[in-house]
Amino acid sequence: MSDIAPVLDQLDRSIDQSLERLFHLLKIKSISTDPAFAGDCRKAAEWLVEDLKTIGFEASVRDTAGHPMVVAHHDGEGPHVLFYGHYDVQPVDPLNLWENDPFDPSVKEIEPGRKAIIGRGSSDDKGQLMTFVEACRAYKAVHGKLPCRITILFEGEEESGSPSLRPFLEENRAELSADYALVCDTAMWDPETPAVCVGLRGLVGEEITIKAADRDLHSGFFGGAAANPITVLARILGDLHDENGRITVPGFYEGVEETPADILKSWEGLGETTENFLGPIGLSKLFGEKDRSALELVWARPTAEVNGITGGYTGEGFKTVIPAEASAKVSFRLVHRQDPDKIRTAFRKFVEERLPSDCRVEFHPHGGSPAFQLDYDMPLVTKAQGALSDEWPKPAVAIAMGGSIPIAGEFRRMLDMETLLVGFGLQDDRIHSPNEKYDLNSFHRGQRSWVRILDALSGQ
Amino acid sequence: MSDIAPVLDQLDRSIDQSLERLFHLLKIKSISTDPAFAGDCRKAAEWLVEDLKTIGFEASVRDTAGHPMVVAHHDGEGPHVLFYGHYDVQPVDPLNLWENDPFDPSVKEIEPGRKAIIGRGSSDDKGQLMTFVEACRAYKAVHGKLPCRITILFEGEEESGSPSLRPFLEENRAELSADYALVCDTAMWDPETPAVCVGLRGLVGEEITIKAADRDLHSGFFGGAAANPITVLARILGDLHDENGRITVPGFYEGVEETPADILKSWEGLGETTENFLGPIGLSKLFGEKDRSALELVWARPTAEVNGITGGYTGEGFKTVIPAEASAKVSFRLVHRQDPDKIRTAFRKFVEERLPSDCRVEFHPHGGSPAFQLDYDMPLVTKAQGALSDEWPKPAVAIAMGGSIPIAGEFRRMLDMETLLVGFGLQDDRIHSPNEKYDLNSFHRGQRSWVRILDALSGQ
Numbered sequence: 001m002s003d004i005a006p007v008l009d010q011l012d013r014s015i016d017q018s019l020e021r022l023f024h025l026l027k028i029k030s031i032s033t034d035p036a037f038a039g040d041c042r043k044a045a046e047w048l049v050e051d052l053k054t055i056g057f058e059a060s061v062r063d064t065a066g067h068p069m070v071v072a073h074h075d076g077e078g079p080h081v082l083f084y085g086h087y088d089v090q091p092v093d094p095l096n097l098w099e100n101d102p103f104d105p106s107v108k109e110i111e112p113g114r115k116a117i118i119g120r121g122s123s124d125d126k127g128q129l130m131t132f133v134e135a136c137r138a139y140k141a142v143h144g145k146l147p148c149r150i151t152i153l154f155e156g157e158e159e160s161g162s163p164s165l166r167p168f169l170e171e172n173r174a175e176l177s178a179d180y181a182l183v184c185d186t187a188m189w190d191p192e193t194p195a196v197c198v199g200l201r202g203l204v205g206e207e208i209t210i211k212a213a214d215r216d217l218h219s220g221f222f223g224g225a226a227a228n229p230i231t232v233l234a235r236i237l238g239d240l241h242d243e244n245g246r247i248t249v250p251g252f253y254e255g256v257e258e259t260p261a262d263i264l265k266s267w268e269g270l271g272e273t274t275e276n277f278l279g280p281i282g283l284s285k286l287f288g289e290k291d292r293s294a295l296e297l298v299w300a301r302p303t304a305e306v307n308g309i310t311g312g313y314t315g316e317g318f319k320t321v322i323p324a325e326a327s328a329k330v331s332f333r334l335v336h337r338q339d340p341d342k343i344r345t346a347f348r349k350f351v352e353e354r355l356p357s358d359c360r361v362e363f364h365p366h367g368g369s370p371a372f373q374l375d376y377d378m379p380l381v382t383k384a385q386g387a388l389s390d391e392w393p394k395p396a397v398a399i400a401m402g403g404s405i406p407i408a409g410e411f412r413r414m415l416d417m418e419t420l421l422v423g424f425g426l427q428d429d430r431i432h433s434p435n436e437k438y439d440l441n442s443f444h445r446g447q448r449s450w451v452r453i454l455d456a457l458s459g460q
Numbered sequence: 461m462s463d464i465a466p467v468l469d470q471l472d473r474s475i476d477q478s479l480e481r482l483f484h485l486l487k488i489k490s491i492s493t494d495p496a497f498a499g500d501c502r503k504a505a506e507w508l509v510e511d512l513k514t515i516g517f518e519a520s521v522r523d524t525a526g527h528p529m530v531v532a533h534h535d536g537e538g539p540h541v542l543f544y545g546h547y548d549v550q551p552v553d554p555l556n557l558w559e560n561d562p563f564d565p566s567v568k569e570i571e572p573g574r575k576a577i578i579g580r581g582s583s584d585d586k587g588q589l590m591t592f593v594e595a596c597r598a599y600k601a602v603h604g605k606l607p608c609r610i611t612i613l614f615e616g617e618e619e620s621g622s623p624s625l626r627p628f629l630e631e632n633r634a635e636l637s638a639d640y641a642l643v644c645d646t647a648m649w650d651p652e653t654p655a656v657c658v659g660l661r662g663l664v665g666e667e668i669t670i671k672a673a674d675r676d677l678h679s680g681f682f683g684g685a686a687a688n689p690i691t692v693l694a695r696i697l698g699d700l701h702d703e704n705g706r707i708t709v710p711g712f713y714e715g716v717e718e719t720p721a722d723i724l725k726s727w728e729g730l731g732e733t734t735e736n737f738l739g740p741i742g743l744s745k746l747f748g749e750k751d752r753s754a755l756e757l758v759w760a761r762p763t764a765e766v767n768g769i770t771g772g773y774t775g776e777g778f779k780t781v782i783p784a785e786a787s788a789k790v791s792f793r794l795v796h797r798q799d800p801d802k803i804r805t806a807f808r809k810f811v812e813e814r815l816p817s818d819c820r821v822e823f824h825p826h827g828g829s830p831a832f833q834l835d836y837d838m839p840l841v842t843k844a845q846g847a848l849s850d851e852w853p854k855p856a857v858a859i860a861m862g863g864s865i866p867i868a869g870e871f872r873r874m875l876d877m878e879t880l881l882v883g884f885g886l887q888d889d890r891i892h893s894p895n896e897k898y899d900l901n902s903f904h905r906g907q908r909s910w911v912r913i914l915d916a917l918s919g920q
Contacts, residue, residue, distance in 0.1 A: 234769070238691075288685055
C-alpha cells in the first residue's frame with residue numbers, strides 16, 4: 001500500500017480540470033442506437049484513447065461489427081483488475097423536456113449546497129467511468145505508477161443491447177482476463193451511503209399455450225362439457241404459489257440460500273419500510289413470501305410472475321366463446337445458485353402434470369440466465385466496503401438488485417472472474433430521461449473512492 | 461277433435477301448390493340487416509298478409525321503427541294459440557359459394573331418395589313458418605274452420621337482433637296474448653326423430669378487472685413484493701370449480717333441479733355418446749360436472765366459463781412487466797329457476813372475498829336472462845310429443861338447448877304465456893351459410909305435424 005493522502009489531495013485540487021475533461025466527453029453525441037451518430041461514437045472512443053494515453057496507458061480503439069471498443073493497459077504491481085464502463089448514451093427525446101441542450105453540459109446548484117453536472121451521459125455512464133480514469137490519473141501523477149495492473153474496457157453499445165460484447169470477449173479472452181472486474185455503472189443506496197452490489201437476480205422466461213378443442217366453440221352448445229383452456233391455464237397459474245407465497249414448483253428452491261443474519265440486519269438499517277417501498281406505487285401490502293422484508297424479497301428471493309396472459313375474446317362487449325387456446329408469459333427471477341435449465345424443466349413438468357388429458361400444451365422459451373451472487377464476506381467485497389466507508393459519511397452497505405446487469409454474468413461465464421459493482425449514481429439522476437444529472441459530489445468523491453478501493457485491493 | 465285424415469290427405473295432394481307458394485316467398489330478398497333490402501322486407505310482409513287473407517285470416521302489415529310485423533287473427537273454438545315465425549333472412553355472402561342463385565329456389569335430390577328445397581330462408585325461417593300456414597290452409601279447406609283460435613305474428617328483424625319486438629309486444633299486449641305460443645324455428649333431433657324443445661339455458665355475463673399498483677411495474681424491481689393482478693385473477697378463476705367440476709360460488713345451484721330419470725333415459729336413447737359429441741371438435745373427455753352425460757351437461761346443467769382474459773404484455777417476445785391490471789369476461793349459463801341477479805351478486809361477492817386487501821376490482825355487467833324451462837310433463841309438451849310421434853318414424857323426444865332463443869323468454873315475461881318450440885330443421889340445413897336447404901320431407905311432414913298438434917291441442 002502506498003500513501004494515498006497526497007493522491008486524494010491531488011484530486012481535490014484538480015476538480016476543475018477533471019470537470020473540463022468530462023465536459024469534453026459529454027459534448028460528444030455518442031448515441032449508440034441511432035446510426036446517424038455512429039461517427040460520434042467513434043469520436044468518443046478516440047477521445048478516451050487519447051486521454052488514457054496522457055496517463056500512460058497503452059490504449060487503442062478496437063473495431064467491432066458495431067461501435068468500437070476502447071481497450072487500455074497499464075502495468076502495475078499487485079492484482080490485475082479489469083475496469084469496465086460504457087461511453088455510449090441514450091437518445092435524448094423528448095428534447096423539449098430538457099432545460100438545456102443535453103450535449104452542452106453545465107454545473108448547476110440543484111438545491112442549496114448541492115451541485116450537479118447536467119447533461120446526457122453525466123451519470124450513465126460517462127461521469128461514472130471518468131471517476132475511475134481521474135483516480136488513475138491522480139495516482140500516477142503523485143506516485144509515478146498505479147497501485148495495480150489495470151486493464152480498461154470501454155464499450156460503445158451498452159444502451160443498444162451490447163451485440164458485439166460477447167464476440168469481443170471471446171476473441172480477446174487472454175488480453176481481457178484479470179483477477180477480477182470492476183464496474184462503475186450502478187448507484188449508491190442514498191446520497192450518504194455507498195453501496196457494493198453483490199447480487200443480481202437471474203431470469204427464466206417461458207411462454208405456455210394451452211390448447212383444447214381444435215376450434216373456437218360456442219359456449220351455449222359446448223359450455224359445461226368441453227374443456228376451456230382459459231380455465232385450465234388459470235388453475236395452473238393459480239397453483240404456482242402456496243398460501244405462504246412460496247412457489248410450488250418441485251425443486252424450485254434448490255440452490256436458494258438464506259441471507260446471512262448480519263446482512264439482513266444491515267438491510268433493515270437502511271430504513272426501507274414496506275410503506276416506503278410500496279407506497280409510491282399505490283400499494284401497501286407485501287405480496288410474496290411471508291415474513292420477509294421488501295428488500296429481502298426483491299434482492300434475495302426468487303419469484304414466479306405472470307407477465308402476460310391472453311385467451312378468448314378480449315375486445316369491447318361480450319362474446320360467448322370457449323376459445324381453442326389460451327396462453328401466458330411466465331418469468332422466474334432466480335437467486336444464488338438456482339439453475340435456469342432445471343427450473344425451466346421443472347416448470348414444464350409442473351404444467352404437464354396439471355393438464356387434463358384432453359388438452360395439449362406448447363412451450364416457448366424466452367431466455368434464461370443464472371443469478372449473479374458474490375459471497376458477502378469475500379475479500380473483494382469487504383475491502384471495497386471498507387474503502388468506501390472511509391470516504392463517505394455512512395458505512396458502505398452490501399446490497400443486491402432485483403434486475404439484471406448482464407456484463408457481470410458474462411465476465412464470470414466467459415472470463416472466469418468475479419465482478420465488483422460499485423457506482424455513485426443516485427436514484428434521482430434521471431438516467432435515460434431528460435435533464436440527466438450526476439451530483440458533483442458523486443463525481444468528486446467517486447474519484448476519491450476509486451483511489452481508496454485500488455489501494456485496498458493492491459494490498460491483497 | 462275433428463277428423464284429421466282428410467286434412468292430411470289434402471296436404472299430400474297439394475304439395476306442389478304449397479311449394480309454389482313457398483317459392484314465391486323465398487324469391488323475395490328480405491335480408492333484414494342490409495338497409496338496401498328494406499323494400500324487400502316489406503314486400504315479404506305484404507305477400508304473407510295477402511296469403512293469410514286467402515285462408516280467411518284478418519291480416520295486416522304493422523309498422524315498427526324497423527321492418528314491419530305481420531299480425532293475423534282467425535277465430536276458432538278451443539284454446540287460443542299465438543304462432544310466431546320470422547320472414548327475414550340472413551345475408552348471402554359469400555355469394556360465390558352458392559351453387560345456385562340464393563333467391564331462385566329449386567328442389568333437388570341431394571342424395572338418393574332425399575329431396576330438398578335449396579335457397580336462402582328455405583329452412584330459416586320461411587320454409588318452417590309456411591309449414592304452419594299450409595296446415596291452417598288445408599284444415600280450413602276441408603273443415604271450413606280452424607281447430608283453435610289462432611293469432612299469427614311474423615317478425616322481420618329476427619336476424620338483426622329483434623330491436624322492435626319488445627316495444628311491439630309491449631304496445632300490443634292484449635292483442636297478442638294467448639293461451640300459449642307456438643314457435644317453428646328449431647330443429648329435429650335427427651331426420652327420423654322429431655323434438656320438442658322444453659329448455660333453453662339463460663345467461664349472465666360479467667367482466668371483472670383486477671387492479672393492483674397504480675402503474676405497470678418492472679418485475680425486476682418489484683417482482684416478489686408487489687401484487688400481480690394476473691396472479692390474483694388466475695387464483696379467482698382457478699377457484700370457480702371444485703374437483704368434481706361443480707361451481708363453487710355460494711348459492712349458485714339454488715333453483716337448479718335434477719332432470720327426471722325418465723327424461724335422462726330418453727336422452728340416453730338418443731345415442732349421443734361422449735365420443736360423438738366431443739370427437740368432431742378434437743376432444744374426448746367431458747370437462748364439467750362429473751358423472752353426467754354430454755347432453756345433460758349442455759341441456760340441463762349450469763356452467764361458469766371464462767370467455768376471455770387479458771393482462772400484461774401479450775405481443776411477440778417477452779416483457780418483464782407486472783401490469784397494473786388484468787381482466788376477464790366470465791359467463792354463466794343458467795338452467796331452470798336460477799336467478800340471474802342473485803348469481804351476479806353472488807359471483808361479485810365470491811371475487812371480492814378472494815381479493816387481497818391491496819387490490820381493487822371493477823365489475824361490468826354484460827346482460828342477464830333467466831333460463832326457459834317447461835315442465836317435461838305439462839300437457840302442452842306431452843300432447844305435442846304424442847302428435848309428433850304419430851307422424852314421424854320415431855317417437856318425439858323432449859330436448860333442451862344449450863344456447864338461447866330470446867323470444868320464448870319474452871313471451872313468458874311480457875305476455876305471461878308458455879312457448880312450445882317445435883321445428884323441422886335438420887343439422888345439415890346450412891342455415892346462415894351458402895346453399896341453405898330444407899328437406900322436402902321436413903316441409904311436407906312439418907305441415908302434417910302442425911295439423912296433428914293443433915288437433916291435439918284443440919282437445920285440451
